[in-house]
Amino acid sequence: MKNVTIKGETSKTTQIAQKVIYAVFETLKKEPEGLPKKDLLTKVAPIFSSDNYANSFLEKSGGRRWETILNFYSINCTKAGFLIKKSGNWSLTQEGEEAMKQGAAKLLQTIKQKYKEWQSSDNIDTEVEEPDAEVNSQTQLAFLETFKDKALEGINAFIRAKNPYEFQDLVATLLKAMGYYIAEVAKKGKDGGIDIIAYKDPLGVEAPRIIVQVKHYTDDNKVSAPAVQQLAGVLKRSTDIGIFVTSSSFTSEAKREAHNNTKHIQLIDFTKFVELWETYYANLSLEDRKQLPLEPIYFLGTNQ
Known part of the structure; x- marks a missing residue:
């Protein structure tokens, strides 16, 4: 696999990634059995309530920026062995809980490094600033997860409208x-x-x-x-x-x-x-x- 660098405004996206990943880990730490992703997003969303940039919608995925960034890095988290995603339920592993002790910035660095180690071929440059800017396998998976989330939102609204x-x-x-x-x-x-x-x-x-x-x-x-x-x-x-x-x-x-x-x-x-x-x-x-x-x-x- 060729090296891929996803360009963008490093500082803003990295800050969002650090913030959202740590918030997700912190939330799941209190939920030993995990949480449905919908409930997890609801709990995390308030930390970006006043951040217009993080809450802006990305044209390609149609999702909010912070949600797309979370979907992107959640792939790293699962490959690192810190996060388990099963049937729409997210849970934190013991290794993930231990990694939290490093703090938000170091946690993200560790997640990226472990993802690189998981890669069996050439490494992807995961210093991602705009996960929607280039098409590689990880970005594609993040897009698919975002689209699935949007689809579930529509189905959820349809079902809730029923008596x-x-x-x-x-x-x-x-x-x-x-x-x-x-x-x-x-x-x-x-x-x-x-x-x-x-x-x-x-x-x-x-x-x-x-x-x-x-x-x-x-x-x-x-x-x-x-x-x-x-x-x-x-x-x-x-x-x-x-x-x-x-x-x-x-x-x-x-x-x-x-x-x-x-x-x-x-x-x-x-x-x-x-x-x-x-x-x-x-x-x-x-x-x-x-x-x-x-x-x-x-x-x-x-x-x-």
């Missing part, structure tokens, strides 16, 4: 696309903690019985542990499986409750729901697709 019963129907439609048979979808009114009942076969003879609780939020509220406990309470049969689906996310306590509960409970947050909808989209009827229509767009990938 709770429309979202409930959306969940039932997904389960049907996954091959389950929907026996019951709760009507308006008290549901006793059960929104959807599904089975593996049309008659409901074959175990397990799948009990689904759906919680739709139009704001940034999260599902708490008591709600998960309530779902566990309605799993009466030994073979029952509980699924909790939300258009938001779950608190750390809710995740621990699901993990430690004696009943089998699966949590599906917004990010996971969208992943499943994308995976089983081809199984949906044309009419069902209208509930959450998606348009696939293909970009040239990389080998990283």
Whole structure:
């Protein structure tokens, strides 16, 4: 790979990179189980509230400058072994937490150096001042992540505009696309903690019985542990499986409750729901697709 130098205003971009990477690490340090990227960005955004340059939109990616810089350097962070990104969830490793002790400026230098060491061929000059200025594999990956973020924002807004019963129907439609048979979808009114009942076969003879609780939020509220406990309470049969689906996310306590509960409970947050909808989209009827229509767009990938 040839050497690539991305030109730009070094001081401003480097300062933003130092600031945003350290803020991300600092935020994730307090969240041992990690955070959905959407929640992470919400927590980090205020540090740039008065920085017009950092908040300006880049023409090529369509994303805010600080977000694009974060996407760019997050690639370095993962290759350095400091950050783990999985299914839309970001978490800090023990090595990343240790590296924070160096301070923001030295942390960024270490991340760059470790990325260079990871490179199997000629090094890329990672003294990046405008991650959108040149096209190389790392910049391309940063752009793709920015585009995915923008797409998720649009999907999130579309889902939030639905009422709770429309979202409930959306969940039932997904389960049907996954091959389950929907026996019951709760009507308006008290549901006793059960929104959807599904089975593996049309008659409901074959175990397990799948009990689904759906919680739709139009704001940034999260599902708490008591709600998960309530779902566990309605799993009466030994073979029952509980699924909790939300258009938001779950608190750390809710995740621990699901993990430690004696009943089998699966949590599906917004990010996971969208992943499943994308995976089983081809199984949906044309009419069902209208509930959450998606348009696939293909970009040239990389080998990283």
